[in-house]
Amino acid sequence: MLRVSGLAVGFGGEPILDGIDLDVAAGEFATLVGPSGSGKTSILRVITDLLEPLRGTVELDVGPRDVGFLFQDDALLPWRTVRHNVALGLRIREVSSSDADERAEHWLSLLGLAGFGDRYPAQLSGGQRKRVAIAQVLALRPRLLLMDEPFAALDAIVRTRITQELLDWVERERLTVLLVTHDLEEAISASDAVHVLGHGPRATIRSRHRVAIPRPRRVLEARGHPAFGPLLRRLWDDLAAGKLPQGPNAPARPEPRERAARAEAARS
Amino acid sequence: MTPRRRASMVRRGGALLVLLAAWEGLSAAGWVDPFYAPPPTAVGQVLVTLVAGGDLWPHLGATFLAAFAGLAVGLVVGVALGFAAALAPPVADLLEPVMILLNAIPRVILAPLFVIWLGIGLASKLALATVLVAVLIFFAVYNGVREVDPRLVERLRTLGGGRRFVVQEVYVPSVTSWVFGSFKVAVGFAFTGAVVGEFVASSRGLGYLLQFAQSTYNAALTIALILVIMAVVLGLFACAERVERRLLRWRHL
Numbered sequence: 001m002l003r004v005s006g007l008a009v010g011f012g013g014e015p016i017l018d019g020i021d022l023d024v025a026a027g028e029f030a031t032l033v034g035p036s037g038s039g040k041t042s043i044l045r046v047i048t049d050l051l052e053p054l055r056g057t058v059e060l061d062v063g064p065r066d067v068g069f070l071f072q073d074d075a076l077l078p079w080r081t082v083r084h085n086v087a088l089g090l091r092i093r094e095v096s097s098s099d100a101d102e103r104a105e106h107w108l109s110l111l112g113l114a115g116f117g118d119r120y121p122a123q124l125s126g127g128q129r130k131r132v133a134i135a136q137v138l139a140l141r142p143r144l145l146l147m148d149e150p151f152a153a154l155d156a157i158v159r160t161r162i163t164q165e166l167l168d169w170v171e172r173e174r175l176t177v178l179l180v181t182h183d184l185e186e187a188i189s190a191s192d193a194v195h196v197l198g199h200g201p202r203a204t205i206r207s208r209h210r211v212a213i214p215r216p217r218r219v220l221e222a223r224g225h226p227a228f229g230p231l232l233r234r235l236w237d238d239l240a241a242g243k244l245p246q247g248p249n250a251p252a253r254p255e256p257r258e259r260a261a262r263a264e265a266a267r268s
Numbered sequence: 269m270t271p272r273r274r275a276s277m278v279r280r281g282g283a284l285l286v287l288l289a290a291w292e293g294l295s296a297a298g299w300v301d302p303f304y305a306p307p308p309t310a311v312g313q314v315l316v317t318l319v320a321g322g323d324l325w326p327h328l329g330a331t332f333l334a335a336f337a338g339l340a341v342g343l344v345v346g347v348a349l350g351f352a353a354a355l356a357p358p359v360a361d362l363l364e365p366v367m368i369l370l371n372a373i374p375r376v377i378l379a380p381l382f383v384i385w386l387g388i389g390l391a392s393k394l395a396l397a398t399v400l401v402a403v404l405i406f407f408a409v410y411n412g413v414r415e416v417d418p419r420l421v422e423r424l425r426t427l428g429g430g431r432r433f434v435v436q437e438v439y440v441p442s443v444t445s446w447v448f449g450s451f452k453v454a455v456g457f458a459f460t461g462a463v464v465g466e467f468v469a470s471s472r473g474l475g476y477l478l479q480f481a482q483s484t485y486n487a488a489l490t491i492a493l494i495l496v497i498m499a500v501v502l503g504l505f506a507c508a509e510r511v512e513r514r515l516l517r518w519r520h521l
Binding site: 051064065067069075077079080088091107120121137140 | 437
């Protein structure tokens with residue numbers, strides 16, 4: 001569905017990311033984790049043509065109109081109603097405005113915002129605005145969904161709930177997803193494959209992991225799955241092996257023998 | 269209206285009445301010279317004569333015409349030049365120094381020049397009002413376009429929107445909000461331009477009447493005319509505010 005090869009991204013000719021290879025199969029939920037400021041977002045921006053790469057190629061099995069991009073912040077048009085914001089992409093695709101409004105209402109009610117169509121973004125809470133942003137993207141029925149830390153600004157309860165709703169939709173539509181985040185637990189509970197980005201400059205993908213938790217997932221239950229803890233530790237190790245300081249809450253680094261055993265397990 | 273707000277209005281109205289009564293009293297007692305400071309009743313009489321006698325209307329009409337024509341032309345010119353400068357850097361290089369200079373000087377000093385060029389008729393008043401308004405609107409649009417939130421433009425592009433949608437959904441509303449932020453000031457400027465233009469040289473208009481009142485040392489007429497102009501501008505401000513509230517209702521929530 002999506003193949004990124006030999007990608008280098010940077011500003012002023014100096015790459016912050018280099019040699020990025022990424023393969024996302026149709027129907028797969030892939031996550032790219034990495035430290036903040038490592039340039040994860042630029043990869044999504046290259047895929048959506050918002051940024052010109054220094055080197056490398058992006059191949060898509062679908063047209064650009066089948067790609068949905070859910071941004072980190074929910075910058076809705078402040079001067080348009082919620083309904084208009086959701087209908088925006090449909091209008092761009094030349095759906096008649098009454099039809100677009102009707103479909104927008106449908107999506108709003110699917111996301112629990114029935115009756116909010118006439119409000120303005122400033123009248124909504126952060127979680128509601130996020131739902132509007134999701135409705136805006138999903139209303140276009142994308143086949144590939146790109147997400148850039150979409151829930152970072154939400155509180156834990158809203159975040160869990162919205163994540164679950166989105167996962168249910170992904171499951172139903174067999175959507176292909178590439179999520180970018182620095183939240184390891186979110187990465188594991190949602191995805192099939194986790195790609196770990198190293199530290200810059202010239203950061204590249206340091207390791208790749210499969211998540212052995214069956215789909216469909218319940219966000220909260222996935223955290224209790226036996227595969228969850230060990231994978232979390234390995235992701236932590238991969239990230240901490242760079243320059244990340246050892247905080248008081250960081251998991252203790254495993255003994256070398258234990259690590260060797262785990263590497264063995266990972267290979268099999 | 270809340271009781272607290274009503275009490276405040278009553279207090280303000282009361283204070284004004286006390287002030288007017290004091291003025292009237294001082295005048296009646298002979299402590300101030302009515303030649304320089306005519307009492308409120310004398311001003312009132314002049315006002316009634318002006319309005320009821322019908323002498324005011326042609327002058328008011330002339331000033332309105334010059335102010336509104338200047339406002340309209342100034343808006344069009346300001347919006348056009350503002351967009352041109354914001355979207356085409358060579359145009360900005362050409363316009364920005366001129367506009368900064370025009371913005372820095374008190375633009376009413378151009379009035380005598382416009383009279384020399386365009387005569388004492390409507391054209392010179394319209395030109396002055398236009399210049400006053402256009403410079404203000406130019407900067408509102410120029411800044412409005414340059415301050416557009418780039419995230420909104422990106423958002424629209426990822427939804428598949430081309431230039432037309434970006435202009436229609438982002439640039440125009442964003443610039444509109446900037447222009448309306450300056451609209452009330454623009455209405456005031458248009459009247460300033462018209463009245464000052466008439467003041468300098470004309471044969472009709474409120475500015476002409478003011479000039480006439482001053483040259484005949486008629487303080488009562490002068491004060492009456494100042495009151496008329498204040499009432500007109502305040503009325504227009506109220507209208508402008510309603511239009512603004514309607515168009516920018518997404519902001520007043």
